[in-house]
Amino acid sequence: MKTTRRFIAGLSAMTMAAAMAMSVSATEVKPIGGNPYNADPNNAAPEATVTYNVDPSYTVTIPTKVTLSDENDVKLENAVAASDVRLEKGDKIVVSLDKDNTFEVKNGDETITYAVYKGTTTDAANKLAAESVVAEFSENGSETLTFAKINKDDVKYAGTYTGTLTFGISVESAKAAAKKPDIAQADCTFSPSNGKSTLSNANITTSMEYSADNGTTWTDVTSAGSIASLAAGTVQIRVKETDEKLASEAVSITVPEVLHINELVGPYTGDRLTCEYYAGETWQALVDRYDLIIAYRGWACFGTDGVISYESGSGVPVTALVDNTKTYKVE
DSSP: OEEEEEEEBTBOEEEEOOOEEEEEEOOOOOEETTEEEEEOTTSOOOOOEEEEEEOOEEEEEOOSOOOOOSSSOEEEEEEEEEEEEEOOTTOEEEEEEOTTOOOEEEETTEEEEOOEEESSSOOGGGBOOTTOEEEEESSSEEEEEEEOOOOGGGOOSOSOOBOOOEEEEEEEOOOOBOOOOOOOGGGOEEEEETTEEEEEOTTOOTTEEEESSTTSSOEEOOSTTEEEEEOSEEEEEEEOOOSSOBOOOOEEEEEOOEEETTTOOOOEEGGGOEEEEEOSSSEEEGGGTOSEEEEETTEEEOGGGOEEEOTTOSOEEGGGGGOTTOEEEEO
């Protein structure tokens, strides 16, 4: 919700008054058989609901008059101030400059342009323009404004130059966060390629983003249903922020280590094991090469690629390599 007010210099303050009310509702307890001293035990325990309502309120003060100078900058401490602030949690008062401000004072047809800055300096970064935010308040506070000195050499005629500076005041409600993605570790699959994995989950959408560095940087999801080229570790996935919603809470998914068959030292549990074999220039998924692991003296054999020991000691389908309930050892 956004409530807007417009101010023209010359009005000193705007107050939004609060109305407070308290109400109490009662619970009726009935006696049994007309005996006022024998309350019905089937009734709920007597209780009273107490409600206290507080409407939002605040007072915002702006300058009534500013006299520009050609000798010094004009600093107005506490130029924009908020007092008696009582808002709903997360809301804030936003004081801004109206879009129609021209930052000019006039004497007949003659015009002088002036500049106003947020704070106590005239640094370029602090210069205010039409629609600039002057201050934001969630509690009592104030902001200083600095009007830069006029260059007298630019003034052609004597006289009094006047103009108006119009402010806008609004109360903005805090945005709610988007719903946390419904992406569970158990529902994710991983496809290895060149030492990295593609994470697949039907609930991944392009309205989401992911981070592989604990939230320091975020990358847009570009393909619904999957995120490619993930290194082993933790990837965080969340719904992106929009104009209506904040970014959601992130879910954390563990990306399994992609292990090369001639480099494994094990043992590894199944949920951390995804094997590849070297195909000359790239590493390929082991399941692309072997349909069945053949047992030999209790070891599953891959020729010169290496061997994996498995508790059954018999022929093991390659798909068992990603069985989360089993443990394997590669030597």
